[in-house]
Amino acid sequence: MEQEGDAIAPNADGLSDDESRENDASVPQVADSEPIGSGEPRHLAERPHSTRTSRVWIGSFFGLVVLIAILVFILQNLASIAIHFPGSTIRMPVGVAILFGVILGGLFVFLLGLARVLQLRRSMGRNRKAS
Numbered sequence: 001m002e003q004e005g006d007a008i009a010p011n012a013d014g015l016s017d018d019e020s021r022e023n024d025a026s027v028p029q030v031a032d033s034e035p036i037g038s039g040e041p042r043h044l045a046e047r048p049h050s051t052r053t054s055r056v057w058i059g060s061f062f063g064l065v066v067l068i069a070i071l072v073f074i075l076q077n078l079a080s081i082a083i084h085f086p087g088s089t090i091r092m093p094v095g096v097a098i099l100f101g102v103i104l105g106g107l108f109v110f111l112l113g114l115a116r117v118l119q120l121r122r123s124m125g126r127n128r129k130a131s
Contacts, residue, residue, distance in 0.1 A: 074099060 074095030083090045083097060092100075
């Protein structure tokens, strides 16, 4: 950073380095934001559109990462525990028990969401008939 009073030293031609480069015909003059041979800035250049296949492929990759994390969690928690229900006792590894709990919780949330969607659809149907 230059301070007041600091001057840019000229080169042998009497020009600063920046001025010398601007006048040099051997160096192509292209702005940083523009690709060579294009009138559009690089950040506005057209990107490939996302397709269903690409979204499924990316989603399956993240799903695979989650499955690997779950597998590692289960393999790290193989100590067996007893789970007591009224009238029965089940022995299983801690990781598997937690996985079942997560699956049952997800199923419960899904069913609550489904009930709400059906409730809203019924309400919309009634409003259409009334108008």
